[in-house]
Amino acid sequence: MSDDVLAALTAILPRQHLLTDPDTVAPYLHDEAEWAPHGAAVAVARPATTAEVAAIVTACAAHGVPVVTRGAGTGLSGGANAVEGCVVLSTERMRDIVEIDPAERLAVVQPGVVNDDLRAAAAKEGLWYPPDPASAPWSTIGGNVATNAGGLCCVKYGVTRDYVLALEVVLADGEVVRLGRRTAKGVVGYDLAGLMVGSEGTLGVVTEVTVKLRPARTTAPRTVVGFFDTLPAAGDAIARVTAAGLQPAIFELVDRVCLKAVNDWKRAGLPEDAAVLLLAQTDLPEPAAEHEAAQMHAEFLAAGASDALLSTDPVEAEALFDARRLAYPALEQLGMAMLTEDVCLPRGRIAEMLTRIEEIAAHRDVVIATVAHAGDGNLHPLMLTPHGDDAARIRTQAAFDDIVDAAIDLGGTVTGEHGVGLLKRDGALRELGPAVVAMHRAVKAALDPRGILNPGKVIA
C-alpha cells in the first residue's frame, strides 16, 4: 500500500518535494504539543498548488492512506501529528499572498503564508489582519484556520473565524470546492466555510483563504498595568472592567511564577510578592483612550491593586508588556518540558479557576505558571516538568486532566484557542457529551466517509 501511494505521489511531485528519508521526515511528524503521540509517515508531500494538493488527496484516497495536513507545526494540541502510515501534507511551499484588495478590504492567501507576513503585507496597504496568536512570527494562516486561532487582540477584535470570508478546500475525494464568498455579507446555504474553520484538517484540506481586513489603527495605544496581591482582587478587577463597559484591545494576566522567572532571567525588578499582574491596552481614538485608560486604572485600584500604572510612552509600554512577552522565553530558560493548557472560563470564574490551579499544582506537586487572556477568560497554565522524570511526567499529565475537569466544572471549555488535536480529545468528549459527539461523527462521516483526513483528531 505504501509503495503504491508513493509511486502515485512520485508522478505528482518533483522528487525533492516528496520526502521519505527518516531524518528529513522526522521534524514533520509532530507539532509542539508535549508528549502527544505520533506515528510514522509514508512520506511528506510538499505541494505548491491546489492542483497538486487535489492530486495528492485523490491518490491517498485511492489507496486508503490517511492525509495529515500541517502548516508550521507550532500547534500545541497534537492536531498536526502524523498518524501511522499517513502521508503528511505540508503547506510550507504554498506561500503566495495572492491578492490584497483595499477596496474590498480583503486578502487572498495560500495556506502556507505566515501570519506576520500577511500582517506586514496588509499594513503596506493601510490595513490590518487582527488575529495575532503568540506563534504569529512562524505559524501559517492555514494552521490558524485549522485551529481557529486567537491571540491577544481577539478580546476586542475576534478570532480567526471572524475574519474568514471564503476558503478553497480539497475534499476527501480530491474534489476542489470554494466555500463562502467575497462579499461583506452572505447567507446562501449552510456556513460550510465556518464549519471548516477549527476542524483541524479533518473535513478538508484548505488550499486558499480569503480573509477580511480592517483599517489599520493609527493611534498609539495607552497601557495600564496593575499588581494584585491576591487572586480574588485580580478577579474583581477583571469583573469591574467588564461591568464598567470598557473594551480593552488587549487584557492579559501574568501570575507570580511567571513574574519570578522573568526576574530571574532578565533582572526585571518585577514585584514578586504580587500574585498577579494585569496588563491592559486601549486603542480608542484620543481623548477617549485617555478616558478609558483612566477608568481601567481606577477599577484596578478599586479592586485593591497594590500598585497600578498608566503609560502613554511606547517604550515604557513595551517594557511593561515585557513581563507578558518574556514569560514563556523565561520559563524556557529553566530547561524543562512544558505542557501548555488552554482552558477558557466565564470571566467571572477566572479567580476561582486560578485558585483551583494553585490547588492542583500543590496536590500534584507540579510547577504551574499561568498566563491568560484575562479579558476573554482564556487561561494558559503552563506545566513545567524535568526532562526524563517519568514520575513527574505522570503527575503533570494528571494535573492537566484535573485542570480540564475544573474548567468544565466551572462552566468553561477545555480549549479556548489551541484546538482539540490529541491532547483534548478526552476533555472534548466529556464537555460535549454523547449526543453532540454523535453529531460530530455524523458530519465527519458525511464529508469524509472513508475517514482519510487527519483521522482520530478532534473526535476519536
Add this chain to the structure above:
Amino acid sequence: MSDDVLAALTAILPRQHLLTDPDTVAPYLHDEAEWAPHGAAVAVARPATTAEVAAIVTACAAHGVPVVTRGAGTGLSGGANAVEGCVVLSTERMRDIVEIDPAERLAVVQPGVVNDDLRAAAAKEGLWYPPDPASAPWSTIGGNVATNAGGLCCVKYGVTRDYVLALEVVLADGEVVRLGRRTAKGVVGYDLAGLMVGSEGTLGVVTEVTVKLRPARTTAPRTVVGFFDTLPAAGDAIARVTAAGLQPAIFELVDRVCLKAVNDWKRAGLPEDAAVLLLAQTDLPEPAAEHEAAQMHAEFLAAGASDALLSTDPVEAEALFDARRLAYPALEQLGMAMLTEDVCLPRGRIAEMLTRIEEIAAHRDVVIATVAHAGDGNLHPLMLTPHGDDAARIRTQAAFDDIVDAAIDLGGTVTGEHGVGLLKRDGALRELGPAVVAMHRAVKAALDPRGILNPGKVIA
C-alpha cells in the same frame, strides 16, 4: 398519518395551542415572501417549552410528518412557508428572556423573543444587541438565527452569527442538545452552533439562544448625507469612504424611485433629480466622530455629490434618515405587490449593479425601487407589481431572476441577509455549483436523515 400525528400532538399540548381550524391556521402557512408557494398544514403547534418542542418533533419523526418552524413570519424568502402535510411549529409562546448577564455580557433567550424586546432588556443593563433587521419590532431571535439576519448596524458590528455563542437545539430525532458555549472564546469540536445559524430550520429546531452583548453606545451619532446625480458618482463615494479607512456604523443608499415615493407620500421635499441618496452615521467617541463625519462629507463632495450635509442634531438626523426609514412604507402606499431582492455585491461593483438593475427594470418593464446597505454591498431592489396582473407578475419574476444572475455575474451572492428559503433556491444552486450543493445534501442527510425538518428549503 395526519390523524395519528394529531392524536400524538393532542397528548403533548393543551387544545388551545394545537390549531387545526383552517381560518386560524391560514396566517401560519407563509411568511412575507411575495408569491412564494406553500402547502396545507396538518396543524399548528404552539409549544412553550423545550420539552414540548422535543415531544412534537419526536411525534412528527415517528409519523414521518415534516416540521416547519416559524417565528414571527416576517421572512422574505419563504423559508417558513408550510410544506404540504406538515406540522407548523410556532415559537410565539417561547418568549422568555431567561437571563441577561452583565458580567459575562451575554443574554439567554427563548427563540420567540422579539428582537426589539431583547434590545430593550439589554439596554436596561447598559448593554446592546447590535443585529437590527428592519423587522426588529416584530421578528424573533429564533427567526433571526434561522436566517442569520443582518440590518443597518452590521456594516460595522456584524450579523446574527457574530453574536450567537450557544444554542439549545432539538434535533431531527427529538433529542435535545446544547451547541456552543458561554465563554468568550472556544474551539472544542466543529462549529455546530454556527452551522445551525442560517440553516432555516432544516438541521434542527432552536429552543434557546445565548447571544453576546456589547456595551451600550453612549455618544450621539453624527449623520452625513449626500445626493448624487449619477450612479457612478455614488459608487465612487462608497469606494472612497472604504479606501479612506472610514468605518461608518450605518451606511445606506436610497434610489430615486424611493425618493419620489417618499416625496409623494410625505411632501418631504427631497431632490427628485438625484439618482441616489447616501446616508451615513459615525458613532466614534468625540472628537473622532466629528473628524470621521467631516472625512465622509469630504469624500462625498470629492466623488461629485450635488449636495452634502452634516448633522449632529438628533432631530435633524432623524429627518434625514426618514428618506430611508419611510421608503418601504411610502412604496406600500402605492398598493402594489412587492417582491424584495437581497443580492450582495463586492462594494466596488455597487454602481455597476445599480446600472444593471435600471437596465433590467427597463427591459422587463417593471418598476424597481432600491434601498441598500451600501457599506456592505447588500442591495434590496424592490419590485412593484399591480395586484392581479398576471403578465406583470411574470415580468417581475423574470426581473427577479435577471437580478440574481447579474449579482452572480458581478461576483456577488444571491442573498445577503434574507436567506434562501424558496425564492433563492434556484439562485443558490447556480451560485454554489454541484459539488458544494452535494456537501449541503450530505450535511443535511447526516443531521436529518429522514428529511423531516423544513424539507425543500435552502437546498431542494
